[in-house]
Amino acid sequence: MARRWAQVALVLVSHSRALAEGAAEVAGQMAPGVLIVPAGGLDDGGIGTSYARVEQAVAQAGADGRAVVVLTDLGSAVMTAESVLDMADADLGERVRLADAPFVEGAVAAGVTAHGGGDLAAVLASAHDAGGTFAGWAPGQGDAAAAGTAAGVDGDAARPDADGVVRGSAVLRNRLGLHARPAAVLARALAAYDARVRVNGANGASVLELMKLGAQQGDRLDVVAEGPQAADAVQRLVTAVEEGFGED
Amino acid sequence: MTLDVAWALDWVRRSAATVTEHRDELVELDRLIGDGDHGENLARGFAAVVGRLEALPEQPAQVGDVLRLVATTLMSTVGGAAGPLYGTAYLRASKATATSALDSDGVVAMLEAALDGVVTRGRAGAGEKTMVDAWTPAVAAAVEAADHGAPPSEVLAAAARAAHDGAEATVPLVATKGRASYLGERSVGHLDPGARSSELLLVAAAEAAAAAD
Incomplete structure (x- = not known):
């Protein structure tokens, strides 16, 4: 029985086999349900991009009706990928795409x-938006203020306030x-x-924006959510943070 | 006077011979402002094209069939930017040459399609120290020659001369596309390897046509 992958797969095209495989490894750890196919280097292992390898990777990724997002490193990788498409x-x-x-x-x-x-x-938009996370990158700039206040979802049973907004907060417990x-x-x-969630101002659906917060043990996360399932989303987030994500 | 499939096959063989003969020169030009693989890549790519042509059970029926085989082979065997750039150029050219023989207008259409392919894939315009600087004047010269009633061989000869001048004219330019663009002003004073190889391929086309006359 073949594994059931997410409906969108990724192909990573790099001049280097090691770079493509390494990037696939990093992304795969965070997205284990996604088929990520590396296509790096020439057929003989040298530096360059191979039409045949990219073509094969796209075919493999796009099998079973999956959609495919192709990411590339430098110039000729882009041109090779475009030629394949x-x-x-x-x-x-x-x-x-x-x-x-x-x-x-x-x-x-x-x-x-x-x-x-x-x-x-949505997957393509996430990739595009990732470029913006370079701007203003400053590790450790997380909002460390007001740590130690009571955690939880504000208000009774996480009801939305008059604006339809649900708020909550939680303190990071895990060491890292x-x-x-x-x-x-x-x-x-x-x-x-089905909710738009912001965590200390960052988009909760963006792993890169969340990482960019640089929030550390003891920091408080303030959560603001809107949408039909806002309360459930906030509750889920607060619980996960309070449980330390299952880490020390 | 037209150019047929035999001409196209001869062009490919002459192309393989000339890029092999000039491999070291192309490597050196590319080493100065790029990553140094252009000569090696093109020699390997065209050797593969010749191998595949010789393995065909029978001669292709149309000029475009030959050019399509060049396109797909270069794309799959040439690493670096030259693979997709020339691959796209030959692929577009093949679509413009779905015929058993080219007259002068057919030659112009082929060259225009090739230039269009290079521009589309490389997103480069004239004056950016790329292949486009050889192909643009080549197409202009071919159009002019055809308009004056020149036969196909003279159209190609005019294109080859213009490509030579266009390639030489890349020397004082600052590269703004491709790997050479990282060098900025330091790319000035060097001939662009892609413009030089474009010139070699067009000279090969003209020589094959002269031999067919």
Whole structure:
């Protein structure tokens, strides 16, 4: 019985086999339900991009009706990928999109969105938005203020306030704080709810924005959510944080 | 006077011979402003094209069949930017040459399609120190020659001369596309390897046509 993958798969095209496989490994850890196919280097293992390897990777990723987002590193990787898409059968071609995105960050963001059930447009948008996370990057800039206040969902039984907004807060308990794995856990969990969630101002559906908060042990996360399932989403987030994501 | 499938096959063999003969020169040009693989990649790619042509059970019926085989082979065997760039150029050219023989207008249409392919894939315009700087004047010269009633061989000869001048004119340019663009001003003073190889391929086309006359 073949494994059941998410509806959108990724192809990672790099000049280097090791770079493509490494990026697939990093993204795969955060998005285990997504088929991520590396296509790096030339057939003989040298530096370059191989039309045949990319073509084969796209075919494998796009099998069983899956949509495919292709991420690339430098110039000729883009051109090789474009050539493959030009030559692809119309049936496959219409399900494949080339992302204009940073290679590693785009792969991670796209992977997490695909894992959460995102469709082709959503996965592509996540990859594109990943570029913006470079701006203003400053590790450790998380909001450490007001740590130690009571955690939980504000108000009785997490009812929305007059604006339809649900608020909550929780203090990070695990030793390493909101690092890559818990950020991915949160983004994936929140993707399951019909709600727009912001955590200390960051988009809760974006693993990269959550990581960028640099929130550490003892920091408080303030959560604001809107939408039909806002209360459930906030409750889920608070519980996950309070449980330390199952970490020390 | 037209150019047929035998001409196209001869063009491919001459292309393989010239990129092999000039491999070291292309490697050196590319080493100066790129990653140094252009000569090696093209020599390997065209050797593969010749191998596949010789393995065909019978001669292709149309000029476009030959060019399509060149396109798909270059795409799959040439690493680096030259694979998709030339691959797309030959692929577009093959679609413009679905015929058993080319007259002068047919040659112009083939060259225009090839230039269109390079521009589309590389997103480069004239004056950016790329292949486009050889192909653009080549197409212009071919159009002019055809308009004056020149036969196909003279159309190609005019294109080859213009490609040579266009390639030489890349020397003082600052590269703004591709790997050479990372060098910025330091790319000035060097001939663009892609423009040089474009010139070699067009010279091969013209020589095959002269031999067919």
